[in-house]
Amino acid sequence: MTSTDTDDITALENTTLNDLLAMDNTYCTRLQIRTKLLNQEHHEVIACNPEAVPAVQELYEWLMGTYLPQRFPSLYRITESGKHLRNHVTDTLIPLHMPNGEEALEILAFVNCFPSGFNTRSKLGQLLADIHAPVPGYAAKLEKSMDRFFANLPVGKIVKRSNWSISTNGELFCLEGNHMSEEEMQRKQEVEDVEDVDLNKSVVRCERQTLHRLPKTGALVFAFKLDSANENKTYQYPLRELRDEGSGQVLAEAIDGLRLGSVPAMTIYKRQVVWGDKVKAFLRGEIDA
Structure with missing residues (x-):
């Protein structure tokens, strides 16, 4: 050669x-x-x-x-x-x-191999409003505007958004356990069910969502993918890694922001009421795993 x-x-x-x-x-x-x-x-x-x-x-x-x-x-x-x-x-x-x-x-x-605490099969064939029914504030604040947005999205436009969440099990394939209703929280409080949060398994999960319309059929294609905040394309960040790199305080403030938004009930839906205090204390260096 x-x-x-x-x-x-x-x-x-x-x-x-x-x-x-x-x-x-x-x-x-x-x-x-x-x-x-x-x-x-x-x-x-x-x-x-x-x-x-x-x-x-x-x-x-x-x-x-x-x-x-x-x-x-x-x-x-x-x-x-x-x-x-x-x-x-x-x-x-x-x-x-x-x-x-x-x-x-x-x-x-x-x-949908990597659902974050919900069963996609149960959503099959549902309307947009029904899919988002468990989300606090959706019907009152978002339903009408989202329906208009989806109906008016033109061919050739791609919409992208990113979100993050805390997963206390670190599992990519998770059909349940990452969300909670007010009724479930009340039941936990009534029986004094204190859930143990394993900080060594807990991660920040980043997700990228895209939406676009196909030119021939006119169908909307919604896709979500575990996303990356850096070129290394890591999608789930261990809490210890974030704390050690100096991002702990910023993330702790972002977690506090859930209850300061227009829908405080998000703290229940995202189960912050379960893991919030312990995760924030860990991120701020007040406790260790």
């Missing part, structure tokens, strides 16, 4: 690595987790209503035939036959067309 050949291979490897890092440096490990969940928790993580099949097909064909090979050309390439997309990370061939909606979503991994 000549030095030129070696240089070409090195350049290709570097390009592939750069593309992989640009996309997500946890891609391989998270793909393994998703595959396991699809096998073990299939009913909970994936579903497709029959009326959504055309929209799923439109999204699938755009992602496979246009977005992935153009955005990450060293990771995804359309084969010479023009019938498949080759994933060079997993060395698999993916059909460019998939008539079955559920299979298309499964191939895309466009599934």
Whole structure:
């Protein structure tokens, strides 16, 4: 092998690595987790209503035939036959067309493998207001404006927002336990149920949400992904790590901000009334785990 050949291979490897890092440096490990969940928790993580099949097909064909090979050309390439997309990370061939909606979503991994304390299956087919019914203040403050926003979102506009929450179990796949109702809190108080908070498992979970409208079917695509606050693409930050890097006080103030907002009941819904005091004391260095 000549030095030129070696240089070409090195350049290709570097390009592939750069593309992989640009996309997500946890891609391989998270793909393994998703595959396991699809096998073990299939009913909970994936579903497709029959009326959504055309929209799923439109999204699938755009992602496979246009977005992935153009955005990450060293990771995804359309084969010479023009019938498949080759994933060079997993060395698999993916059909460019998939008539079955559920299979298309499964191939895309466009599934809800990492819910944060709610069961997506229970939300299937519901209206936006019904989905958000447990959220304090939604009906009074947000429902009408959100309905208008969703109805008027034009093709070509992508909306992105980020949020954060505290998870005291650190689990990526979590169907319950991260939210609480006022009735549940009252029951806990009546029986003096004091929940132990394991600070070594507790993390800050960052999530990126995107919304856009498909041009052909007009369907809205809502996606959420565990997001990163830095280029290392870490999605769950251990509390100790944040405290040690000097961000503890800032996070503690942000936690206090939940009760100072326009909907104080968020402190119950997000279970701050359970973990808040202990987490804040830890972040401020007043106690240790």
